[in-house]
Amino acid sequence: MRKRLWAVTAALTLVAGAAAEAVPASASADAAPRGYIVVFKDSVTPASAPSVTRTLATAADATVSTVYGSALRGYAAKMSPADAAAVARDSRVAYVAPDRPVRATAQTLPTGIDRADAEQSATADIDGNDERVDVDVAVIDTGIDLDHPDLNVNTAGARNCALGLGPNDGNGHGTHVAGTIGALDNGDGVVGMAPGARLWPVRVLNDLGVGLTSDIICGIDYVTEHADEIEVANMSLGGGGTDDGNCGNTNDDPMHQAICASVDAGVTYAVAAGNDGADAAESTPAAYDEVITVSALADFDGAPGGAGGPTCRTDQDDTFADFSNFGNDVDIIAPGVCILSTWNDGGTDTISGTSMASPHVAGGAALFKANNPGATPEQVKAALQNAGTLDWNDVDDPDNTKERLLNAAGL
Numbered sequence: 001m002r003k004r005l006w007a008v009t010a011a012l013t014l015v016a017g018a019a020a021e022a023v024p025a026s027a028s029a030d031a032a033p034r035g036y037i038v039v040f041k042d043s044v045t046p047a048s049a050p051s052v053t054r055t056l057a058t059a060a061d062a063t064v065s066t067v068y069g070s071a072l073r074g075y076a077a078k079m080s081p082a083d084a085a086a087v088a089r090d091s092r093v094a095y096v097a098p099d100r101p102v103r104a105t106a107q108t109l110p111t112g113i114d115r116a117d118a119e120q121s122a123t124a125d126i127d128g129n130d131e132r133v134d135v136d137v138a139v140i141d142t143g144i145d146l147d148h149p150d151l152n153v154n155t156a157g158a159r160n161c162a163l164g165l166g167p168n169d170g171n172g173h174g175t176h177v178a179g180t181i182g183a184l185d186n187g188d189g190v191v192g193m194a195p196g197a198r199l200w201p202v203r204v205l206n207d208l209g210v211g212l213t214s215d216i217i218c219g220i221d222y223v224t225e226h227a228d229e230i231e232v233a234n235m236s237l238g239g240g241g242t243d244d245g246n247c248g249n250t251n252d253d254p255m256h257q258a259i260c261a262s263v264d265a266g267v268t269y270a271v272a273a274g275n276d277g278a279d280a281a282e283s284t285p286a287a288y289d290e291v292i293t294v295s296a297l298a299d300f301d302g303a304p305g306g307a308g309g310p311t312c313r314t315d316q317d318d319t320f321a322d323f324s325n326f327g328n329d330v331d332i333i334a335p336g337v338c339i340l341s342t343w344n345d346g347g348t349d350t351i352s353g354t355s356m357a358s359p360h361v362a363g364g365a366a367l368f369k370a371n372n373p374g375a376t377p378e379q380v381k382a383a384l385q386n387a388g389t390l391d392w393n394d395v396d397d398p399d400n401t402k403e404r405l406l407n408a409a410g411l
Contacts (some may be wrong), residue, residue, distance in 0.1 A: 033062075033063070034098070035099030036099055038087055038093060038096050039073070039094045039095055040074045041093065041094045044092050049067070049069055056087050060077075060083035060084070060087050061083065064076070065077060107187045108189070108190050108191075109126070109191060110191075111300065111335065111339070111340070112299070112340075112360055113126075113180070115303065116364065116407060116408050117407050118192075118363070118367075120409035121410070123411055124193065124194060124195055124408065125195075128185060128186070129185065130184055130185055133366060136154070136157075136232075137197050137230070137234065137366050138202050138226075138233040138267075139202060139234055140220070140233055141178075142170065142171035143160070143162075143168050143174045143175075144158075144167070145172075148175060148346055149346055150179065150183045150188060151183060153178075153201060154200050157201075158202075159202045161219045168201075168203075170206070171207050174201065174205075175341075176339075176343055178359075180341045180360055181362050181366065182195060182196060182199055182363065183195065183341065190341055190342060192363055193359070193364055193367065194363045194370070197363070197366050200226070202222055216235075217258045220258040220262050223267055224262040227262065231266075231373070232268045232365045232366050233267050233269050234270050235269060235291075236353075237271075237272065238286055240284070243256070243281070248260070263377045266376065266377070268365045269285070269292065270292045270361040270362035272353070272354035273295045273296070273324060273357075274286050275323045276323075279325065279327040280325040280330055281327050292331045292361055294331070294332055294406075295324045295330045295333045295336075296335070296337060297321060297357070297405060298315035298318070299317060311350075313338055313352055315337055316393075319395060320398075321336055322396070323354075326398045330403055332388055333392070333404070333405050333406070334357040334358070335357060336354050336358075336360075338352055361384065364384050367408055367411040368380055384404075384411075387404075387406075388404025389404065390402055390405065
């Protein structure tokens, strides 16, 4: 079951230092009341502060909202600018400051981005200044919310391969994937692995998240057509099938043939391992050797050590997700449980799946390609594996291989 969450943080950011703006002495006495904070000098004791407050407030015809007595001594009130100036001249008052607006710090660092250490990447440069990674990533999925304010969507490059539908996301899945890859580092919403990456919506699935192999091939074909622009593609989708070890030429698999041609053209593909708790060798495109197949890690606190408490699911922190496919075809593991990312209509949502793990790797590949534009898909895969760590608990991993965990700190 999907649980809808909206990101809100408790931290408050002051617009400016409280004492920076002087109270205008020449303001008209009948000007509309404004909010001010009156701070007493140390000579005003806690015992005398209430009476001083009453005296000053009465003289200024002020409406007091809060009286302070611990962190500082003083009060907050509404009064005219002229009255505030008069209060500021009182010998018992240290200063009077405008009651400035504050706002919630809106941007959230999702646990998956944190666990992959993208915030430590100099290329990602996550600092709220909206600097954008110069890279193009195709999202072969349900489309992308074309107007989402937290995404850099290449609307001119949008392609619809789902019959009768436009490239705008009618499901939410593709928009979620897109946010994990490249949500803007703009102080709002969430932030992605490669903030501000140009996201190409390639819609191959309908509003129910279902499509045909022919639709998928249409998407791959479009990405390959633009291989001189698109460095990375994400496919958080899959169906039955196997890898013949010959790019589909032996078992007549047209999707495999298309993937191989696209990889030969230079596009790196990150794909979901699948959510059946089974061997990924029985699912395509996960089984294809030419792609980067990603299994899912359960992580609830964005940190190693297994100390995070479950949130939207009951998995054990820092272990192999109980739904994730496994096996020799898996190339790397990434966070895929209770992942917060962008959603349709400009919002955010928290969902789970190897579909959520794969875009972390697509974002990591984008970071590497931004600095190594000539790297082949095989070199990108090797670089991500070499940069990965083994700092997770594989006690419940069904196979005998402990995959490297995506780590973008050095990318």
